[in-house]
Amino acid sequence: MLKKCESERKYMQLDQEANTPVQKEYAFIAQLQLDNPMVKNEKLSKFRNRYLIGDCEKTLKDVPDNSIDLIITSPPYADSRKNTYGGVSPDKYVGWFLPRSNEFLRVLKPTGTFILNIKERVENGERHTYVLDLIKELRNQGWLWTEEYVWHKKNTHPGKWPNRFRDAWERCLQFNKTRNFKMHQEEVMVPIGDWSKTRLKNLSETDLSRATSKVGSGFGKKISNWVGKTKVYPSNVLHLATECGNKNHSAVFPTELPAWFIRLFSKEGDFVLDPFAGSGTTAVACQRLGRDYLMIDVASDYKKIAEGRLFHETNKTKRSSKVRKNTHTGLPQRSLAEFGEDKPQRTSQAKKPISLQD
Numbered sequence: 001m002l003k004k005c006e007s008e009r010k011y012m013q014l015d016q017e018a019n020t021p022v023q024k025e026y027a028f029i030a031q032l033q034l035d036n037p038m039v040k041n042e043k044l045s046k047f048r049n050r051y052l053i054g055d056c057e058k059t060l061k062d063v064p065d066n067s068i069d070l071i072i073t074s075p076p077y078a079d080s081r082k083n084t085y086g087g088v089s090p091d092k093y094v095g096w097f098l099p100r101s102n103e104f105l106r107v108l109k110p111t112g113t114f115i116l117n118i119k120e121r122v123e124n125g126e127r128h129t130y131v132l133d134l135i136k137e138l139r140n141q142g143w144l145w146t147e148e149y150v151w152h153k154k155n156t157h158p159g160k161w162p163n164r165f166r167d168a169w170e171r172c173l174q175f176n177k178t179r180n181f182k183m184h185q186e187e188v189m190v191p192i193g194d195w196s197k198t199r200l201k202n203l204s205e206t207d208l209s210r211a212t213s214k215v216g217s218g219f220g221k222k223i224s225n226w227v228g229k230t231k232v233y234p235s236n237v238l239h240l241a242t243e244c245g246n247k248n249h250s251a252v253f254p255t256e257l258p259a260w261f262i263r264l265f266s267k268e269g270d271f272v273l274d275p276f277a278g279s280g281t282t283a284v285a286c287q288r289l290g291r292d293y294l295m296i297d298v299a300s301d302y303k304k305i306a307e308g309r310l311f312h313e314t315n316k317t318k319r320s321s322k323v324r325k326n327t328h329t330g331l332p333q334r335s336l337a338e339f340g341e342d343k344p345q346r347t348s349q350a351k352k353p354i355s356l357q358d
Contacts, residue, residue: 051296071104072272078090090123117173145174153167190231192232200223206223255285271293272291274294
């Protein structure tokens with residue numbers, strides 16, 4: 001069961017404390033004010049396009065219920081980045097994360113989505129289960145584990161350990177409050193490829209009808225459905241290079257990673273939260289795509305880095321955005337070349353004023 005929204009709890013408290021008709025009337029008026037969209041928007045205005053310093057568990061308590069459209073973040077992994085975040089042991093990670101995810105659950109809209117980029121660490125020669133344990137506990141907290149995306153780090157350099165090879169992928173877990181969430185699949189469609197020019201030119205009789213899988217899986221395909229199409233839907237594997245210039249941050253994901261999810265799960269003007277904001281990569285993606293953002297982090301040094309990145313993003317004139325608004329770039333470069341796109345197309349985005357005061 002989801003927790004009652006903050007406005008309901010406040011009203012119940014006011015109503016219980018009301019002993020006279022006047023107090024009852026005040027409690028009723030207070031409830032109307034809490035439910036008034038204008039009041040809610042006024043409260044939200046002080047959080048829009050801000051980078052706040054502090055622990056997200058405490059900072060988010062001032063953010064109204066059901067006010068965020070999308071949460072996308074990459075928290076410090078267990079026992080990682082100790083010089084930056086102090087490190088949280090794998091055995092204590094779930095207990096550390098749940099109070100924060102409880103606030104995420106409260107502030108996220110029922111139609112919103114929570115994307116969690118995370119990866120298990122190796123301990124004593126085996127993978128620790130803290131990510132799997134966290135998934136189970138998030139479900140118990142009220143989240144729906146809707147999907148799992150894989151970020152394939154396509155520029156990972158060779159390497160190995162005695163009993164394993166180098167990591168080249170990370171999880172991007174999708175959680176929702178309800179099954180009725182916003183998803184704009186057309187915003188991340190990919191080019192169908194040059195193969196269609198020859199394969200779809202001469203269709204057989206089999207191609208004109210639905211061919212059912214011969215292994216009894218129940219799946220099937222009808223090749224003729226692809227005639228005339230220039231784009232198709234992507235898979236749940238994103239092929240993106242890691243961030244080579246680390247922006248003076250110990251763990252930076254590429255701008256295209258949050259940008260892809262921002263296009264998929266939000267629209268222009270929507271409100272995006274990154275509670276472990278680091279050097280502001282999610283804010284940069286929001287800036288390019290016309291979304292409002294709220295960034296939170298405990299490390300004040302990162303705010304200065306984010307401030308510089310956003311200032312550059314706002315004031316650049318000769319270079320346009322590297323993020324394409326309507327095209328998915330999470331494909332191997334080889335595939336992009338096959339589609340006639342050796343380099344991502346660049347489009348200019350409207351610049352929005354930024355405010356980064358504490």
